Amino acid sequence: MADAPTHARPATVGKHPCPECGADLQWNAARQALGCPYCGTIVPTPATQPATANGAASSVAGADSGASAGVVEQDLLAALREPASGRGWGQARREVQCQSCHAISVFVDGKVARRCDFCGSPSIIEHAALNDAITPQSLLPFRISESQIRDLLRNWYGSRWFAPNRLKSAALTDTLGGVYLPYWTFDAKASARWQAEAGHYYFETESYRDSNGNTQTRQVRHTRWVPAAGSLQHFFDDELVPGTAGVHPKLLRQVEPFPTLTDLKAYSPEFVRGWTVERYQIDLRQAEKLNQQAMQQEMQALCGREVPGDTYRNLQVDARYDGRTFKHILVPVWLVSYTYGSRSFQIVANGYTGAIAGEQPYSWIKITLTVLLVLALIVLFAMASK
Ligand SMILES: [Zn+2]
Ligand SMILES: [Zn+2]
Known part of the structure; x- marks a missing residue:
């Protein structure tokens, strides 16, 4: 796999408790960062999470x-x-x-x-x-x-x-x-x-008698089918x-x-x-x-x-x-x-x-x-x- 990670580091979000009070951090949607629910400390996260070594997943190169x-x-x-x-x-x-x-x-x-x-x-x-x-x-x-x-x-x-x-x-x-x-x-x-039958429209002129008995013509649509x-x-x-x-x-x-x-x-x-x-x-x-x-x-x-x-x-x-x-x-x-x-x-x-x-x-x-x-x-x- 060409672009599989060669040296996987542990995720930075992970085992780090709050630096101030030691409590477990939680995701704070308003701040877009991890925060401490007890003392309010905000811990910035890197823009993208680095990959963790992942034995269960098989990396598919180029798919993502x-x-x-x-x-x-x-x-x-x-x-x-x-x-x-x-x-x-x-x-x-x-x-x-x-x-x-x-x-x-x-x-x-x-x-x-x-x-x-x-x-x-x-x-x-x-x-x-x-x-x-x-x-x-x-x-x-x-x-x-x-x-x-x-x-x-x-x-x-x-x-x-x-x-x-x-x-x-x-x-x-x-x-x-x-x-x-x-x-x-x-x-x-x-x-x-x-495979399908492709239909092409074509029109033919037909004559008919109207309600007064006069002969009229009209265009009628037909379909020609070709494989x-x-x-x-x-x-x-x-x-x-x-x-x-x-x-x-x-x-x-x-x-x-x-x-x-x-x-x-x-x-x-x-x-x-x-x-x-x-x-x-x-x-x-x-x-x-x-x-x-x-x-x-x-x-x-x-x-x-x-x-x-x-x-x-x-x-x-x-x-x-x-x-x-x-x-x-x-x-x-x-x-x-x-x-x-x-x-x-x-x-x-x-x-x-x-x-x-x-x-x-x-x-x-x-x-x-x-x-x-x-x-x-x-x-x-x-x-x-x-
Ligand atoms: Zn805290
Ligand atoms: Zn329910």
């Missing part, structure tokens, strides 16, 4: 480049054959499972929440912290701090026209939780051969598959993307201490299948674009995927869960970009009043224009 130094792709087939390559969490941890939404939360050497961060339910029970086959290799540290997210949330609440008024005052009082979500990312080199074939190469880079059970997939789609190609840091317990980490419930095998389906769909679409002519039919794509690698990563989100009436609602904010998506209750009073107002305007307008 740039800023994500120290973040290593792992061979997918090897991991599926022999899934015991975890490096551990680097610290003692506790796990709890929510009895309501079934999300499993991991707490690395710190507080254990009393309510579920995902749905707000208080019925959480201790979950056996079995040794995972695969533990996070890298993560995207929080970049949006709690006070920034409160401002963004207030604006978001304000833009919900049809939400009940109570919702807008909720931004300051609702509990807000910072959670690292589990994701899988996959790379692959795809090569496909395709076509070709091949295509495509590189899939960091295709994301969420491993979360706690956040609704629909909301997650709306706050993606997470800049995993450029800004990942090598995992270190300092980054997650004091935050909640969700344990994945879509495992590597399931995620790999979802990734394969998504790539197959994408290849079908890419090959469809290659077919010449105006349209096509009977497209057959024979694709193979080589050099498949994966990473297990954590990405940051802020979560608000609240109940309104008898339903529970979830709001998700991207902890890196600040993008927000959420479920909301609707105020039927406001909607009814708006509909009545619009109807009244229509009636006025109709009367005025007589």
Whole structure:
């Protein structure tokens, strides 16, 4: 491997306690540095985390480049054959499972929440912290701090026209939780051969009789079908598959993307201490299948674009995927869960970009009043224009 690290140094974030009081350091999103939760000391970190010697991962030269130094792709087939390559969490941890939404939360050497961060339910029970086959290799540290997210949330609440008024005052009082979500990312080199029937449009003039019995002419479109074939190469880079059970997939789609190609840091317990980490419930095998389906769909679409002519039919794509690698990563989100009436609602904010998506209750009073107002305007307008 040409650019494998030749002399790996230990990570600088790692075993260093607070220089002032000796307590464990935690990631401080507002300062973008490690900080001491007890005495407030801020410890600057280098811009990129150096790579740690990593026996479990096989480095894939050239697959990743740039800023994500120290973040290593792992061979997918090897991991599926022999899934015991975890490096551990680097610290003692506790796990709890929510009895309501079934999300499993991991707490690395710190507080254990009393309510579920995902749905707000208080019925959480201790979950056996079995040794995972695969533990996070890298993560995207929080970049949006709690006070920034409160401002963004207030604006978001304000833009919900049809939400009940109570919702807008909720931004300051609702509990807000910072959670690292589990994701899988996959790379692959795809090569496909395709064949299809390419359709070319042509027009013919036809004559017909109109309703008065006169002969008229019109242009009619036809399609001439010709066989076509070709091949295509495509590189899939960091295709994301969420491993979360706690956040609704629909909301997650709306706050993606997470800049995993450029800004990942090598995992270190300092980054997650004091935050909640969700344990994945879509495992590597399931995620790999979802990734394969998504790539197959994408290849079908890419090959469809290659077919010449105006349209096509009977497209057959024979694709193979080589050099498949994966990473297990954590990405940051802020979560608000609240109940309104008898339903529970979830709001998700991207902890890196600040993008927000959420479920909301609707105020039927406001909607009814708006509909009545619009109807009244229509009636006025109709009367005025007589
Ligand atoms: Zn300290
Ligand atoms: Zn829950």
